[in-house]
Amino acid sequence: MTNTKQVCIIGVGLIGGSIALSIKETFPEYEIVGIDTDLSIIHEAISMGVVDWGTIDLNQGVEKADIIFVATPVKATEYIIKQLxxxxxxxxCIVTDVGSTKENIYESARCFQEKSISFIGGHPMAGSEKSGVKASNRRLFENAYYILTPSDWTPQHAVDVLKNVLESTKAEIIVMSSKVHDEVVGAISHLPHIVASALVNFVREKKDNPYYTALAAGGFRDITRIASASVEMWRDIVISNRESMLEILTEWERHIADIKQAIDVNDIVQIEQFFDTAKNFRDDLPIRQQSLIHQAYQLNVDVPDHPGVIGNIASVLGRNGVNIRNIYITHNRERGEGAMRLTFVSRDVQQRAYEVLTTAGYGVQIED
Structure with missing residues (x-):
């Protein structure tokens, strides 16, 4: 037992539980310890085989740990690091976290330096609409990016050890500084959440006109989907990434000012260039199975408006073993989309549904 590594998971939820399952599958000899403030969650995690044993006592849980994952929300992570x-x-011992921001956590972790404890910030860029230990999935991180931001006092050997353990997740490991992480993630994840929420609030202020909410049920609902994410989580993320977000929002204001100016002076060339540049860049972006913003795997189905059509499509898919996560009827078809939008749990299921429906004679478009 003395040669067996002990991995401690603080916060046995979706992310912590999924990391634990990935490690257990690849390294069955490792002992996985769970720490949580709720004893019932510990009992559930043990019964599910997510952890080998657990406790609500932080000191008891970490005293023999070789690697500690702090798998809690950003605000709680800073507090737990101070306790550690x-x-x-x-x-x-190697301490790592799973937070969406890194600079604030990095500063909190400086207390490890005088103890020669390695700290490596971590950010698995994957998630799920489900939460809690029940949603734990050993394949949650497959093909996703898993970013590591080592502290400047952490030796390369410790980074290599953690990378080796994280290979069990089948994620693509990327190493960068905490500052670069916060700048990049702030632009591609945090800013879109702010913009989506701002768009929704903009339309909400015009709710006295019923046409706004009626017509917003189509494309507007799609591009603002992320505004429905956890309020508490995004409050803490934005506050934690304050410096980067202020710089990013200043740049964003410049882009809005530029297109506003072009519209004001009727600069057709500039307006066209604005949309063309964005289109070309987006079209060239790589498609990954996982990303910072939870992917919606959708199909648009062009169907006639008559009774029974929804049931027919559901029956065709059901007979072929395809499960539909959600069905939505669209009325705004200005983007060329079908009258029915179907959402699936994965890209594989989406592709299978596409094949089944096209074979059945339906006009189907894959929503990227």
């Missing part, structure tokens, strides 16, 4: 700095950890 006061705990008795093994001299060669």
């Amino acid at each position: 700095c006061q705990a008795q950890l093994k001299p060669d």
